[in-house]
Amino acid sequence: MKEQKDYLKAHKDRFLEELFDLLRVPSISADSAYRDDTMKAAEVVKESLKKAGADKAEICPTPGYPIVYAEKIIDPSLPTVLVYGHYDVQPPDPMNLWDSQPFEPVIRNTERHPEGAIFARGACDDKGQMFMHVKALELMTQTNSLACNVKFMIEGEEEVGSANLGWFVERNRDKLKNDVILISDTGMLDNDVPSITTGLRGLSYVEVKVSGPNRDLHSGLYGGGVANPNNILAQMIASLTDENNHITIPGFYDDVEELSDEERKELAKAPFDAERYKKALDLSDVHGEAGYSTPERTSIRPTLDVNGIWGGYTGEGAKTVIPAYAQAKISMRLVPNQDPDKITELFKKHFESIAPSSVKVEVTPHHGGEPYVSPIDSKGYQAASLAMEESFGKKPVPVRSGGSIPIVALFERELESKSILMGFGLDTDAIHSPNEHYGVFNFFKGIETIPLFYKHFKELND
Numbered sequence: 021m022k023e024q025k026d027y028l029k030a031h032k033d034r035f036l037e038e039l040f041d042l043l044r045v046p047s048i049s050a051d052s053a054y055r056d057d058t059m060k061a062a063e064v065v066k067e068s069l070k071k072a073g074a075d076k077a078e079i080c081p082t083p084g085y086p087i088v089y090a091e092k093i094i095d096p097s098l099p100t101v102l103v104y105g106h107y108d109v110q111p112p113d114p115m116n117l118w119d120s121q122p123f124e125p126v127i128r129n130t131e132r133h134p135e136g137a138i139f140a141r142g143a144c145d146d147k148g149q150m151f152m153h154v155k156a157l158e159l160m161t162q163t164n165s166l167a168c169n170v171k172f173m174i175e176g177e178e179e180v181g182s183a184n185l186g187w188f189v190e191r192n193r194d195k196l197k198n199d200v201i202l203i204s205d206t207g208m209l210d211n212d213v214p215s216i217t218t219g220l221r222g223l224s225y226v227e228v229k230v231s232g233p234n235r236d237l238h239s240g241l242y243g244g245g246v247a248n249p250n251n252i253l254a255q256m257i258a259s260l261t262d263e264n265n266h267i268t269i270p271g272f273y274d275d276v277e278e279l280s281d282e283e284r285k286e287l288a289k290a291p292f293d294a295e296r297y298k299k300a301l302d303l304s305d306v307h308g309e310a311g312y313s314t315p316e317r318t319s320i321r322p323t324l325d326v327n328g329i330w331g332g333y334t335g336e337g338a339k340t341v342i343p344a345y346a347q348a349k350i351s352m353r354l355v356p357n358q359d360p361d362k363i364t365e366l367f368k369k370h371f372e373s374i375a376p377s378s379v380k381v382e383v384t385p386h387h388g389g390e391p392y393v394s395p396i397d398s399k400g401y402q403a404a405s406l407a408m409e410e411s412f413g414k415k416p417v418p419v420r421s422g423g424s425i426p427i428v429a430l431f432e433r434e435l436e437s438k439s440i441l442m443g444f445g446l447d448t449d450a451i452h453s454p455n456e457h458y459g460v461f462n463f464f465k466g467i468e469t470i471p472l473f474y475k476h477f478k479e480l481n482d
């Protein structure tokens with residue numbers, strides 16, 4: 021223990037510098053202009069794993085971006101931990117809202133990170149969190165304290181739906197065999213309120229197009245005589261929720277797991293400060309489904325959101341035009357036991373049915389993902405709980421998150437093991453937003469906690 025602490029202390033600056041090197045690589049999986057950079061990030065991760073002491077570290081090609089695989093098998097009779105993370109990041113736009121360059125990491129203080137935070141795209145999601153595991157491996161190797169076998173599977177397509185990870189997992193079941201999957205790609209409640217994520221929402225993502233006339237029209241000559249796709253799309257979208265912010269798609273809630281009052285009470289124990297929540301977002305009020313609290317609305321309840329909407333003239337000045345078409349990207353966050361394919365089908369059927377005969381509608385599905393819940397009585401959860409209790413001096417609380425990591429449900433099916441979501445980000449770390457950051461405290465706390473997970477997981481399996 022002391023040796024580990026000393027090692028961490030002695031190498032802190034270098035650990036940060038190495039993370040900065042990874043953050044400087046703009047591995048934006050969604051944008052093909054960054055293909056070489058995304059490939060380079062895989063290389064950097066592979067090299068870092070070798071350096072950290074892995075016996076084997078390789079780049080495994082897939083039809084898309086490669087998966088970095090590494091392992092250190094110290095004794096086949098010991099339990100094996102599989103670490104999952106991702107080296108790809110979200111596009112940084114809108115660029116003008118960044119206070120520093122997204123791929124030139126800098127440390128600045130924030131209200132919730134008085135000890136400093138690393139500002140860069142991917143700092144929290146997920147390079148900073150994934151890299152804690154690499155540095156924890158180095159620390160355990162160098163101090164001779166690795167308690168379990170370890171495997172790493174770091175992908176480069178998480179932010180675009182992990183299309184090829186299933187492909188890789190199905191072909192490598194033996195190689196990936198493990199006793200527990202450990203993931204740091206989520207958050208915790210606060211730096212002095214540790215928590216472990218026990219649920220993730222699923223996702224159904226569709227793109228819709230409403231078409232009207234065969235060309236853009238003069239809105240004076242034709243206005244009033246034909247359907248305006250912008251107006252119609254807005255009306256159709258508005259009708260997807262009612263005055264209670266309930267989703268109106270028939271059958272949408274059929275499979276939703278309703279929590280008992282008991283379970284809701286248990287979840288309500290996690291502290292939530294509504295005033296701080298509003299202040300952080302500059303909002304005078306919150307919004308959501310009637311009958312549920314904000315933490316419930318963002319975790320155990322499904323949602324429907326328009327992520328982007330466009331059509332017609334959006335340039336400078338005024339152009340009088342009725343557009344030929346209007347489009348929107350719509351996501352639905354799902355909860356247990358909703359099935360993404362079924363929800364996509366229900367959406368499509370409903371959306372087509374509410375379109376007036378004056379327009380044409382197309383619904384195109386994008387990637388989806390299943391929701392996930394993990395029990396708190398598993399050895400994996402217990403090990404994470406003990407590890408955090410030891411490093412934070414406080415027992416972590418279980419919390420269900422609103423975000424999605426679609427591949428976690430597939431891991432359970434294909435690899436038959438549970439994923440433990442031991443994340444160290446804060447909800448205000450601005451992941452996917454301008455000025456994404458990750459606390460320096462959180463980075464080092466993670467490196468301190470991870471070896472304790474291995475220690476407790478081994479002991480619980482003895």
Ligand code: BES
Nearest residue numbers: 145178179180181205206207421423424
């Ligand atoms: N790491 C996030 C998911 C997350 C963040 C879960 C915080 C819980 C707490 C992940 O990289 C992500 O952004 N997932 C996407 C889904 C994916 C299919 C693009 C999401 O949730 O929108």
Ligand code: MN
Nearest residue numbers: 145146178205
């Ligand atoms: Mn992530």
Ligand code: MN
Nearest residue numbers: 110145179452
């Ligand atoms: Mn993300």
